[in-house]
Amino acid sequence: MTDLTMLGVALIILTLSAVCSFKFRPAGLIGAIVALLIGLNTCNYFPYSIFVFLIGFVNLLSLVTLKSEIKGVDYALVGLMTLATMYIFNTSDFAFVLAALVLVSVPTYILVMLREGGANVELGVKYISFMVLATVLFLIGAVILFYTKTAFDGFLYVLGYVMLVLGLCIEIGVAPLHEWVPDVFASGDPIPISIIASLAKIVPFIAALWILVYTACDLTGSITMFTAVLAVISMFTGNIGALTSKEPARVLAYSTVAGMGYLLTCLVVVSKPELIYLALTGGLLFLFSNAAGKIGFFNAVKSEGAYSILMFILAFSFIGVPPLMGFWGKLFILITLAEMQYFWLVGIIVLNSVISIPYYVRLASELGVSWEANLSNLICLVVVIITLVTVLFVPVEWFFSSMEAIAHTVGIAVLK
Amino acid sequence: MNMLILLLLPLIAAFVAPLLKPKAATYLSSIVFLLPFLAIIGCLFNGCPSKVHLMTFSPPIGEFYLHFDMISHAFGLTICIVSAMIALYALPYMEHRFKEMELNVESEFRKYIFLYDLYAASMLWLVYSGNFVLLYVFLELTLITAFLLIYTYGYGNRKWVGILYFLWCAAAGVLTLAGIVILAFGNNTLALDVLLAGGKVSMIAWAFIFFGMIIELPVLGPHIWLPWAHAEAPTPVSALLSPLTVGLAGYVLLRTALIDYSFIETYRMPILVYALFSSIYGGFSVFKQTDFKRLLAYSTVSQMGYVLVALCLGPFGFVGLVIQYMSHAFGKSILFSSAGGIIAVHHGLRDITKMGGLHDSIPQISNAAVLGFLNLGGMLTIGMLGEFFILRGAVETFLKPGSPAFVTWGGGLALILTMIFMFILSVWYGFYTVRKVFYGKPKDTKRLEISSYLYMPLYIIAIVSVLLLFPPLSTALIQGLNAIPGLGLAGGVLSP
Numbered sequence: 001m002t003d004l005t006m007l008g009v010a011l012i013i014l015t016l017s018a019v020c021s022f023k024f025r026p027a028g029l030i031g032a033i034v035a036l037l038i039g040l041n042t043c044n045y046f047p048y049s050i051f052v053f054l055i056g057f058v059n060l061l062s063l064v065t066l067k068s069e070i071k072g073v074d075y076a077l078v079g080l081m082t083l084a085t086m087y088i089f090n091t092s093d094f095a096f097v098l099a100a101l102v103l104v105s106v107p108t109y110i111l112v113m114l115r116e117g118g119a120n121v122e123l124g125v126k127y128i129s130f131m132v133l134a135t136v137l138f139l140i141g142a143v144i145l146f147y148t149k150t151a152f153d154g155f156l157y158v159l160g161y162v163m164l165v166l167g168l169c170i171e172i173g174v175a176p177l178h179e180w181v182p183d184v185f186a187s188g189d190p191i192p193i194s195i196i197a198s199l200a201k202i203v204p205f206i207a208a209l210w211i212l213v214y215t216a217c218d219l220t221g222s223i224t225m226f227t228a229v230l231a232v233i234s235m236f237t238g239n240i241g242a243l244t245s246k247e248p249a250r251v252l253a254y255s256t257v258a259g260m261g262y263l264l265t266c267l268v269v270v271s272k273p274e275l276i277y278l279a280l281t282g283g284l285l286f287l288f289s290n291a292a293g294k295i296g297f298f299n300a301v302k303s304e305g306a307y308s309i310l311m312f313i314l315a316f317s318f319i320g321v322p323p324l325m326g327f328w329g330k331l332f333i334l335i336t337l338a339e340m341q342y343f344w345l346v347g348i349i350v351l352n353s354v355i356s357i358p359y360y361v362r363l364a365s366e367l368g369v370s371w372e373a374n375l376s377n378l379i380c381l382v383v384v385i386i387t388l389v390t391v392l393f394v395p396v397e398w399f400f401s402s403m404e405a406i407a408h409t410v411g412i413a414v415l416k
Numbered sequence: 417m418n419m420l421i422l423l424l425l426p427l428i429a430a431f432v433a434p435l436l437k438p439k440a441a442t443y444l445s446s447i448v449f450l451l452p453f454l455a456i457i458g459c460l461f462n463g464c465p466s467k468v469h470l471m472t473f474s475p476p477i478g479e480f481y482l483h484f485d486m487i488s489h490a491f492g493l494t495i496c497i498v499s500a501m502i503a504l505y506a507l508p509y510m511e512h513r514f515k516e517m518e519l520n521v522e523s524e525f526r527k528y529i530f531l532y533d534l535y536a537a538s539m540l541w542l543v544y545s546g547n548f549v550l551l552y553v554f555l556e557l558t559l560i561t562a563f564l565l566i567y568t569y570g571y572g573n574r575k576w577v578g579i580l581y582f583l584w585c586a587a588a589g590v591l592t593l594a595g596i597v598i599l600a601f602g603n604n605t606l607a608l609d610v611l612l613a614g615g616k617v618s619m620i621a622w623a624f625i626f627f628g629m630i631i632e633l634p635v636l637g638p639h640i641w642l643p644w645a646h647a648e649a650p651t652p653v654s655a656l657l658s659p660l661t662v663g664l665a666g667y668v669l670l671r672t673a674l675i676d677y678s679f680i681e682t683y684r685m686p687i688l689v690y691a692l693f694s695s696i697y698g699g700f701s702v703f704k705q706t707d708f709k710r711l712l713a714y715s716t717v718s719q720m721g722y723v724l725v726a727l728c729l730g731p732f733g734f735v736g737l738v739i740q741y742m743s744h745a746f747g748k749s750i751l752f753s754s755a756g757g758i759i760a761v762h763h764g765l766r767d768i769t770k771m772g773g774l775h776d777s778i779p780q781i782s783n784a785a786v787l788g789f790l791n792l793g794g795m796l797t798i799g800m801l802g803e804f805f806i807l808r809g810a811v812e813t814f815l816k817p818g819s820p821a822f823v824t825w826g827g828g829l830a831l832i833l834t835m836i837f838m839f840i841l842s843v844w845y846g847f848y849t850v851r852k853v854f855y856g857k858p859k860d861t862k863r864l865e866i867s868s869y870l871y872m873p874l875y876i877i878a879i880v881s882v883l884l885l886f887p888p889l890s891t892a893l894i895q896g897l898n899a900i901p902g903l904g905l906a907g908g909v910l911s912p
Contacts (some may be wrong), residue, residue, distance in 0.1 A: 064692070089678065312564075321556050321559075322552060327556075333774075334594060335595075335597050338601035340597045341601075346598065347624075350624075352591070353590045357579075357583050357586050365575075400474055404474065
């Protein structure tokens with residue numbers, strides 16, 4: 001069967017399991033896992049898809065602790081997001097890339113409202129307003145950029161570039177367009193928020209990178225400074241916000257803002273497509289470690305603490321201590337910036353990494369408790385194992401080679 | 417036995433030792449460091465393979481391998497013997513500390529020994545890392561393990577001190593990482609052998625690495641964290657942190673200098689003056705301290721000034737740097753352990769004003785401390801060779817006509833006299849401290865019972881430091897160092 005047929009089968013299983021879950025709730029979870037396994041089996045670039053699968057799987061597992069009114073459907077929604085993320089490298093068709101963006105974004109509109117004993121509509125409205133704006137900006141920006149590829153116009157290119165980047169910034173929560181992040185993260189239920197903070201960030205990043213590389217022109221080199229400045233603002237805003245916040249969920253919100261600043265720096269690579277594999281490796285390893293950390297910490301917030309050693313390992317990964325996954329993400333981001341000769345940005349990332357240390361250590365000590373056998377600790381243990389995979393070094397090289405292959409196959413196909 | 421296997425033993429022991437009883441875990445930890453120590457001694461005489469391949473990374477990271485040369489061996493044997501001996505020393509000390517903290521001795525010892533072994537093994541792997549990324553990984557692993565040891569078992573406001581230490585050293589680490597990344601940009605690899613064979617270190621990469629490592633070293637200014645961390649860490653950790661860990665910054669600077677010396681050549685004079693000032697300031701600060709461990713911490717600031725001075729002094733200075741690391745490590749591990757011995761026997765006594773005449777109650781510790789200060793002062797121990805090579809480096813650099821850094825006789829002599837004053841200062845504060853702590857009018861003349869674990873390991877370290885002054889060990893070591901391109905007699909333009 002072709003990849004597309006298998007994707008269809010996976011989607012049908014997701015839909016049926018969501019329907020069945022109204023009668024038999026575990027059906028939603030089982031169906032989602034089966035669909036993800038089918039996806040894993042058919043996706044290209046196993047090193048990438050296995051990480052996405054694991055993140056999706058842990059997200060699904062964490063939903064077990066949430067007693068929402070749409071139990072079963074939420075599994076299907078997370079399954080759909082994971083499938084869209086896993087398949088993003090299976091195609092060089094931009095229509096699919098944009099569809100994947102929407103497929104990852106829209107389920108979060110429902111997820112954000114989930115809470116025990118009802119729906120958090122007020123929060124949902126606030127979140128959806130921002131996300132719709134983000135998606136519209138992103139899509140219009142992308143369309144304008146595609147247009148300039150065939151009929152170049154400098155003004156339109158800059159307009160499209162700015163709209164797309166601003167759309168991305170709102171979508172993933174980059175300052176100064178991060179207004180929704182602290183409120184939503186602090187008021188929402190920690191479990192759906194952990195999904196928004198983890199899985200939902202991957203596709204927007206890849207989509208933006210692909211589109212910007214594909215539409216790059218002579219103006220790109222000078223306009224990347226716009227992205228770099230936004231990244232710097234986000235790093236400082238996020239880290240200072242996290243340092244001055246006390247509530248763990250709010251600290252995590254600002255940590256996301258700072259983290260997305262680091263991620264955004266990867267976009268400076270768009271004027272040198274031959275280096276895209278470095279940015280992809282850095283950005284994605286960073287996103288995976290961010291996802292693992294956010295899932296662990298938000299689950300700890302939900303269960304009012306998790307095993308302290310696990311909390312500290314996640315904090316160290318966020319700080320970028322080697323050989324944890326967070327380090328490799330930052331390392332490849334820094335290598336990308338050095339290759340692009342953005343040495344000043346390297347210095348700012350270094351400074352921000354240091355600023356972030358106190359609040360991550362504080363977070364780990366506040367959320368760290370003694371060991372207890374429960375689902376929250378199990379989830380934290382799984383995400384810590386994901387974070388520790390890079391201790392063996394070989395997985396990093398494996399992932400890096402895979403990104404080189406993606407850059408050569410998908411990237412070249414896209415650039416044609 | 418294969419060096420790779422021997423270097424793996426301490427890492428494996430970190431995971432095995434926690435499964436054993438404290439005494440067995442201690443012996444295991446000590447043996448796994450003694451075995452590579454003996455193997456390195458064998459390498460001094462018989463040589464050993466120059467590298468062991470681990471894995472190949474895509475550019476710009478390059479090959480991961482273990483790099484074996486006399487610099488690594490010199491650092492490696494120091495780390496091994498000090499770690500092995502301090503592991504033994506820690507058995508009664510940490511039991512005492514756990515009881516003091518009202519913790520369960522057996523269960524806490526499991527956590528402690530895991531962190532201790534991992535900490536010491538990380539330092540050992542750092543000096544054999546043949547790739548800057550691998551080196552950075554172990555540099556940060558030493559930071560994390562030391563942080564956790566201070567945070568969990570330290571004295572005073574241990575959590576605050578732990579975070580202070582972590583913050584400063586993490587800042588040092590990431591600055592260095594930035595330098596390493598920029599180094600990769602220029603050379604498309606971070607493998608040491610390729611870089612040594614013709615790599616270039618840009619000024620910006622050098623600047624990041626240099627400023628990162630002078631925080632870690634540390635010299636005057638960024639030294640704020642050091643007195644706190646070294647004083648409040650549990651003593652076995654202080655006895656690794658001060659003697660071994662901080663000096664590794666010197667190792668990183670030396671490796672970078674051997675790739676490309678241009679940064680130091682360009683800024684030689686300001687760096688040298690700063691290093692001398694830092695060392696002398698640190699030396700004088702010793703006299704102001706009333707806490708014995710803090711006093712030793714300031715002595716570390718002074719001694720690390722030597723390392724930075726040596727870095728500025730070309731090929732002979734590099735040999736001096738390596739030997740200075742060794743002598744300081746031997747001396748300071750003995751001295752911190754002596755301070756710990758006093759704490760253990762005299763129920764937490766650290767205040768020098770309440771000491772005096774302790775030789776009467778604990779002569780074993782007192783004599784060991786004298787041997788420690790002899791190392792710092794460069795007398796009758798390997799420290800003598802360190803000071804000789806530093807001075808030879810100064811003469812070759814500043815007084816030899818034709819040297820790129822040649823200065824007038826007056827200027828050169830002034831610099832050399834300042835260095836000699838720096839050496840004298842160490843002897844001065846050494847004897848001042850010995851007199852103040854161990855001699856003078858005793859407060860209690862009663863001989864106290866003391867576990868042999870608290871002093872015997874210190875004598876073994878002292879014996880090694882003396883043996884290394886004499887042939888055949890000293891000759892093998894110096895000849896090995898002289899054979900490395902860029903060092904000593906093999907240093908090129910500055911060689912006689």
